[in-house]
Amino acid sequence: MxxxxxxxxxxxxxxxxxxxxxxxxxxxxxxxxxxxxxxxxxxxxxxxxxxxxxxxxxxxxxxxxxxxxxxxxxxxxxxxxxxxxxxxxxxxxxxxxxxxxxxxxxxxxxxxxxxxxxxxxxxxxxxxxxxxxxxxxxxxxxxxxxxxxxxxxxxxxxxxxxxxxxxxxxxxxxxxxxxxxxKIAFSADALDMIGKLAELCDSNNIYVSIKKWMVLSNIAKAAAFFNGRTEASLMDTFFLGTNIWGRTISNKIIVEGYKKIALEILLKNIPEIHEKRYDADDLLARIDRLLNSSNNKYDTREFNNEACVMYKVTIAGESTPLYVPLRYIETDGDFNPYNELRQVEKRVRCNYHGTSNCSIAIDSAVKGIGLRTNVVRSSNSTLKTGKFEDYATLPTYILSENDPDIIAQKKIQREEIRKEVNASMERESKTLLSLRDTYRNLKQNRNELFCNQQLFDEILGQIKEEFDATSVLISKIKEAHAKLDGKAS
The missing domain is CATH 3.40.50.300 (P-loop containing nucleotide triphosphate hydrolases)
Structure with a gap:
């Protein structure tokens, strides 16, 4: 034996x-x-x-x-x-x-x-x-x-x-x-975990003495030894992500922190996971606009680093400009325009309903005081909002129909989006395979000695969630590819 x-x-x-x-x-x-x-x-x-x-x-x-x-x-x-x-x-x-x-x-x-x-x-x-x-x-x-x-x-x-x-x-x-x-050594992952946990404790004013870190490290080495390893792995530190820290608040902070750090270490070779994930919904929306919008050229001006249509609205006796990005024209969905301070104006709601005419609704809370009131602006985030009320439907001035410059621009955009689709498909497919391999490799360790299976299953479940999210992302990218090729059902 x-x-x-x-x-x-x-x-x-x-x-x-x-x-x-x-x-x-x-x-x-x-x-x-x-x-x-x-x-x-x-x-x-x-x-x-x-x-x-x-x-x-x-x-x-x-x-x-x-x-x-x-x-x-x-x-x-x-x-x-x-x-x-x-x-x-x-x-x-x-x-x-x-x-x-x-x-x-x-x-x-x-x-x-x-x-x-x-x-x-x-x-x-x-x-x-x-x-x-x-x-x-x-x-x-x-x-x-x-x-x-x-x-x-x-x-x-x-x-x-x-x-x-x-x-x-x-x-x-x-x-x-x-x-x-x-004599057991530490793997790079195990040392990374201990180091980041120490940083987490410092940033949250949780005192852990050097002697205690040494004791906890020896426990990790003991787990490695009985599992037949010559160096402590990330698996041998799993006990650090349990309620061993004495104080209730310390346990809560460190246990949650451990799971996040473990996920970062396990997925360190998949940098895309730690960044803002690719927005496939935005990709599909851009393709829909490219394929379904007209080739009209509209009267716009540059504002907030993009082409916008300017509308002037009069509320409570004062005239206020609103700037609507060109990208929303002929789309069907609610959005907030920019105000003259180049901020998203959350007290105004717009919708083109698939046309070039913009319907505007305003928050009833500002109907009697206007949009420019300093008090309202300074407390925009905390203002108690009311019900949005229809204000007006305003047209967008068309400079020319079937404009050749617009047609040429769309052709360029189509090729750029095609390259983006191909690049994102390649990137997300690699991510999916890496997540699959990480999941499979980790799952093999579930029945190891001294493995806290509840914590283990939580971390494994988080990897599966990332895998499932990436699968959905790839499905949307495939849908985008089919739309570009005219094969969408």
Whole structure:
């Protein structure tokens, strides 16, 4: 039996009969292996005592020092013990609080487990040990209906600890593994993740000490070691994207940040994904206008870096110019024109209804004060809008029909759009293939040791969403190609 198989069987034995706590047990095991202290949090009845009993049983003939709420002296030589366990930790119990501080100070590399039902931010801060605890292992408050049924129908007594002897870990093995774990290197992706998480913490004023980063890095290396790797990969850092950070607000920020960073790293070879995606709807709209609009030449002027038709409207006794981009003429859809300040005027709504005549509607909120009022303009974004009311339908002056210059321009535009369609199809097809390969490669790792499958599935799902969005994009580009060739249905 190789090491990975043995540890996988051990993890199964440790979590047998207590569903939906598998990852918590795995994380607790890894932290114990690298001999670091952690806080085991869970409400009364969540299974803390069972987890501790099984974790102790994972080590052959382990000598565990267990300290509860009752007054108990701390032995002078803590190195005689393989594990130190504080159960029912209560920060109001000054004697127990002092004992924990002594144990963390004098443990000499012995792993310490502190369990309690006080929220981590309270227990660790008020206990004055927040900087000495590597991470928090938080047991779920409840279990799902299906897991409850599984628990109720299991034939074994889940409170009993029965770990096969051949799976248990001897002190010699533990010491040997720790030396090998220390030699594990980091992949570029794993280092990138840790670095960006550190930046995320700094930018959000979340303090994580250098010592804690080193401990978390050792846990990642331990995961890599048991998975048979010589360097820690991005997969081995997945536990960093779970609720291990103690404070509720820290967990929320870092967990969400981890998922975004992981997606950036996994898709780093697909730069288009991280930019504003190609607008295929705009492409189709431009093709429709090119194919369906007339060849008329209209009276326009240059405004806001594009050809526009100018209309003057009188509202509340004042004449105000509006500028409508030429690209909207003969289209069918609502849009907002520009005002004289070169801003999109959201208080006016226009529509050509497929003709050269522009229908204009104004917000009833400005009907009595006009569009130029300084107060209205300064609060344009916060002004309480009313109902849009029809104002007028204004014509666009046609300079010439079937203008040869317009016909020539359209011919050039058609060729430019054709090149754009071909280039975008090639680019998005490559993106689609890259997303497919990334998805397939990542999915193979789902059943790895110490993989948080909930987080894994979320990240995998995000990649699939990008794949599906790219598939839709390609379908629209194909539709655009068919329209240009006159093959659209």
């Amino acid at each position: 190789n090491l990975s198989t043995r540890i996988k069987d051990l993890m199964n034995a440790l979590s047998a009969g207590i569903p939906e706590r598998e990852f918590c047990i795995e994380l607790a095991f890894l932290t114990t292996i690298v001999r670091e202290p952690f806080y085991l949090y869970g409400r009364s009845g969540s299974g803390k005592a069972i987890v501790i009993d099984r974790l102790v049983a994972a080590f052959k003939n382990a000598k565990a020092l267990r300290i509860g709420r009752r007054v108990q002296e701390i032995p002078s030589k803590l190195s005689d013990y393989n594990l130190i366990v504080f159960q029912s930790y209560d920060v109001t119990n000054e004697r127990q609080k002092e004992s924990v501080q002594i144990a963390l100070q004098d443990r000499a590399g012995t792993p310490v487990i502190i369990s309690g039902d006080l929220r981590p931010e309270v227990a660790l801060t008020r206990g004055e040990i927040v900087d000495k605890i590597a991470l928090t292992v938080a047991l779920p408050d409840s279990i799902s209906a299906s897991a409850l049924c599984q628990l109720l129908t299991t034939p074994r007594d889940v409170t009993l600890t029965d770990i096969p002897a051949e799976l248990t870990i001897t002190p010699e093995e533990s010491a040997e593994w720790k030396e090998k774990i220390n």
